[in-house]
Amino acid sequence: MSASQRILVCVIAAATASSCSFIERNTIGIFDGAQSEPEQAASSADQAPLAAPIENIKTAVNIEKLEPQKITDSGSVELVWSASDHGVDSFLINYGSSREKLNQQLKLTPSELxxxxxxxxxxxxxxxxxxxxxxxRLFVSVTAVRGESHSQPSEVMEVPAEKEQRKRS
Known part of the structure; x- marks a missing residue:
C-alpha cells in the first residue's frame, strides 16, 4: 500500500508551556516497514487517485515517547497526521474518555490546521x-472527509493520564 493511500496519525500527548514538555510515544498501526497484509494488485483507483473513494484509504496511528522536561498544569494533546492527496475537505477528530465512547467531535478544515x-x-x-x-485518559481517532464520503477512522489511540505517563518514564 503506497503512502498516498493511507492516513498516518501521529498523536503526541503533551502538557505544554513555553518550553518542551512531557510527550508519550508508542507505535500502533500500518507503516512502510513490514506489513501484515499482502500487497494488492493496482486497481483503477490506484491509477486515478482523485477518483478513488475515500472509504478505501487505510489509517494508522503513531505515538512517540520522549523524556519529560517539564510537566505543566495545563494539558494539551498534539495531533500530527498525514493524509493522501485525494482532496480532503475536512477532518473529524473524535475523542472521549473511553475507547468505546468517543462522544466528542471536532470538525476541522485544512485551513484551520x-x-x-x-x-x-x-x-x-x-x-x-x-x-x-x-x-x-483520553482516547482519540481521526477520520478524513471528502464531500459526503468518510474514510475509515484511524485506530483509537490512548493518551494516558499524567500520573500514568510519569510511571512509564
Whole structure:
C-alpha cells in the first residue's frame, strides 16, 4: 500500500508551556516497514487517485515517547497526521474518555490546521487540543472527509493520564 493511500496519525500527548514538555510515544498501526497484509494488485483507483473513494484509504496511528522536561498544569494533546492527496475537505477528530465512547467531535478544515510538506509522508497536518484534563485518559481517532464520503477512522489511540505517563518514564 503506497503512502498516498493511507492516513498516518501521529498523536503526541503533551502538557505544554513555553518550553518542551512531557510527550508519550508508542507505535500502533500500518507503516512502510513490514506489513501484515499482502500487497494488492493496482486497481483503477490506484491509477486515478482523485477518483478513488475515500472509504478505501487505510489509517494508522503513531505515538512517540520522549523524556519529560517539564510537566505543566495545563494539558494539551498534539495531533500530527498525514493524509493522501485525494482532496480532503475536512477532518473529524473524535475523542472521549473511553475507547468505546468517543462522544466528542471536532470538525476541522485544512485551513484551520497547520500544514507542512514532508518528503516521505507528503502533506502533514498538525492540531493542538488544549485544556485536556491531565488526570484522565483520553482516547482519540481521526477520520478524513471528502464531500459526503468518510474514510475509515484511524485506530483509537490512548493518551494516558499524567500520573500514568510519569510511571512509564
Amino acid at each position: 497547520e500544514v507542512y510538506q514532508d518528503p516521505s509522508e507528503g502533506t502533514v497536518y498538525r492540531y493542538v487540543m488544549k485544556d485536556i484534563p491531565k488526570d484522565k
